[in-house]
Amino acid sequence: MSAPLERTIAALREALGEDRVRVGEQIGERSMTDWTGHAPARAAALVVPRSTEEVSRTLAICNEARQSVVPQGGMTGLAGGAIASPGDIALSLERLAGVEEIDAASATMTVLAGTTLQAAQEAASAAGFELTLDLGARGSCQIGGNLATNAGGNRVIQSGTAREQVLGIEAVLASGAVLSSMNKMMKNNTGYDLKQLFIGSEGTLGVITRAVLRLYPPRAERHTALVALDGYDAVVALLRTxxxxxxxxxxxxxxxxxxxxxxxxxxxxxxxxxxxxAHPLYALIEHAGFDADDNGERFAAVLAEALESRAVRDAVVAQSVADARALWRIRECTAEFPARLDPINFDVSLPIGAIGRFVDECRAALDARWPSNRSYYFGHIGDSNLHVTVDGHSVPGVAHHDVYAFVYDLVVPYRGSVSAEHGIGLLKREFLPLSRSVEEIAAMTAIKRALDPNGILNPGKVV
Ligand SMILES: Cc1cc2nc3c(=O)[nH]c(=O)nc-3n(C[C@H](O)[C@H](O)[C@H](O)COP(=O)(O)OP(=O)(O)OC[C@H]3O[C@@H](n4cnc5c(N)ncnc54)[C@H](O)[C@@H]3O)c2cc1C
Structure with missing residues (x-):
């Protein structure tokens, strides 16, 4: 370890206390890589602050020393954004957790960034509200990570991405300055909407420490159905119906x-x-209205009409919560991908009408290039988001990078995006120019320089 790095760690210990700064074996495996398992490495130190003020002191010391800092949430990211290298200081938000306030009149929750999504959902529910953000990693991912990646998830079609759930943010800038925009109001047109800068910035512009989230009235019971369809045109027609x-x-x-x-x-x-x-396509559909007396009867009736008119081939409607869970388990098999495959994951965006054609083209192109390949496709189609996973075991000797480059090149003619929800992080940085113009990247770089002139926050990620 270099002498300046040792001095910075000593300064952090002195400012925060010994127990806030872990080194060597004290840094557990969980902090060494994210869900991708990419390039595991132990950071020079892991700082675990318990307050915004401690985050501020950490960044001020690191900024003064020109020391790189990698913010870490629940480490469930799928773009390598939270991976630190041996020369970095990792900053974990895990101890900055808890729901501070639920304001029933404003229908808002004030929450610390290290709170897991599930804990925030449960607190909302206990107060008679719903936090609509939801994703498979809910038990581990944190609100700060959700906002830093502008997470999407299962209900975007209903209430938008993480960005749409946020009214206010507190973030600590690279200098240590605390930027508090803890707005609770729906309307606030006083200049630039600064919170939006941090949402989706993947820890490169500031460390999110707190947020005000929107809450909604709870919907009545959810009704879940699995539907079999003839082809992609039928999918789009059903979505529109x-x-x-x-x-x-x-x-x-x-x-x-x-x-x-x-x-x-x-x-x-x-x-x-x-x-x-067997059928050409399957749709897992959830209906959740506000009318508790409906019991899913209208939803079942519309599906019955679709069956009768042959708009769908077959349908199974869950009769209990256990049935619904069993259907969701099929779709949430992605959680098992790392254990069973060598997943090369894509989360691309494409115009909704083009997704079926893209899947056919992508599959044919992969088969022609690597005949032994196995690839898997599912998507949050209402949000124009398609997930493709190629099993690296099925293309032995082929570098993941080559598969990324091959598939992303197929996305370009559709004017699609190389990331719908997981972000750019480390893994997709070189592909950013496929989705963003030279002028857009120049503007992003200028914002980065203005907020983090010494480039200490998550260097090498995004831009
Ligand atoms: C099983 C599974 C299912 C998933 N499903 C979805 C899905 O449906 N939709 C979706 O969008 N994603 C999904 N993901 C990806 C992942 O869960 C999300 O990206 C999540 O939002 C990341 O949160 P995290 O706390 O784990 O962040 P981390 O992985 O720890 O970090 C992600 C990025 O955010 C930065 N960061 C973390 N915390 C902060 C903070 N407080 N301030 C500033 N920067 C910070 C990190 O530096 C990094 O760049 C899934 C992941 C898994 C494992």
């Missing part, structure tokens, strides 16, 4: 292509498809 009939009472519209569906089914307890036959 459901939107016209139910507006944003449709809480999830998840499309699974057969390879993905079969893989998901093989991991369920029954290991059997809910359908007697």
């Amino acid at each position: 459901l939107s016209a009939r139910f507006g944003n009472d449709i809480g999830a519209f998840e499309i699974m292509w057969p390879d993905f569906f079969d893989f998901g089914v093989s991991l369920t307890q029954a290991a059997r498809s809910p359908f007697a036959a």
Whole structure:
């Protein structure tokens, strides 16, 4: 370890106390890489602050020493954004956790950044509200990480991405200055909306320490159905029918292509498809309105009409919470990908109408390039988001980078985006120019320089 780095760590210990600064074996494996498992490394030190003030002191000391700092949340990110290298200081928000206030009149929650999404959801629910942000990593990911990545998740079609849930933010700048924009109001047009800078900035512009989140009245019971369809045109037609009939009472519209569906089914307890036959496409749909007396009858009736008119091939409607969970388990098999595959993951965005064509083209192109490849496709189609996973085990000897470059090149002609929700982080940085113009990247770089002139915050990520 270099002498300046040793001096910085000593200064951090002195300012924060010994127990806030971990080194060597005190830094657990959890802090060494994110969910991608990419390039695990132990940072020079892991700082675990318990207050905004401690975050501020940490950054001021590191800024003075020109020392790089990598903010870490729940380490569930899928772009390598939270991975620190041996020359970095990692800053974990795990101890800055808790719900500070639920304001029932404003329908807001004030929450510390290290709070897990699940804990925040449970607190909202206990107060008679709903926090609509939801994703499979809810038990581990943190609010700060959700905002830093502008997480999407299962209910974007209903209430938008993380960005749409935020009214206020407190963030600490690289200099240590605390920028408090803890606004609770729906309307506030007093100049630039600074909080938006930090949402989706992946720890490169500031460390998020607190947020004011929007809460909603709880929806009545969710009704879940699995539907089999003829092809992609039928998917789009069904999405439009459901939107016209139910507006944003449709809480999830998840499309699974057969390879993905079969893989998901093989991991369920029954290991059997809910359908007697195989089908070209499957949709997992959730309806959640506000009318407690409806009991899902309108939703079931619309699906019955669709069956009768052959707009859908088959449908299974969950009759209990356990049934619904079993259906979701098929779709949430992605949590098992790291254990069972060598996943090369894509979370691309494409115009909704083009996604079916893209999947056919992508599959054909991968088959032509690497005939042994196995690839899996599912998407939050209502949000124009497609996930592709290529199993690296099926293309032995091929570098992940080559697969990334190959698939992203296919996205470009569609004017799609290389990241719909996971962010750019480390893994997609070189591909950013495929989705953003030279002028856009220049503007991002200028913002980065203005807020972090010494480039200490998460260097090498995003821009
Ligand atoms: C099973 C599973 C399912 C998932 N499903 C979805 C999904 O549906 N939709 C989706 O969008 N994502 C999904 N993800 C990805 C991941 O959960 C999200 O990106 C999540 O928002 C990351 O939160 P985290 O706390 O784990 O952040 P981390 O992984 O720790 O960090 C992610 C990035 O945010 C930065 N960061 C973290 N905390 C802060 C902070 N307080 N201030 C500033 N920067 C910070 C880090 O530096 C890094 O760049 C999934 C992941 C898994 C493992």
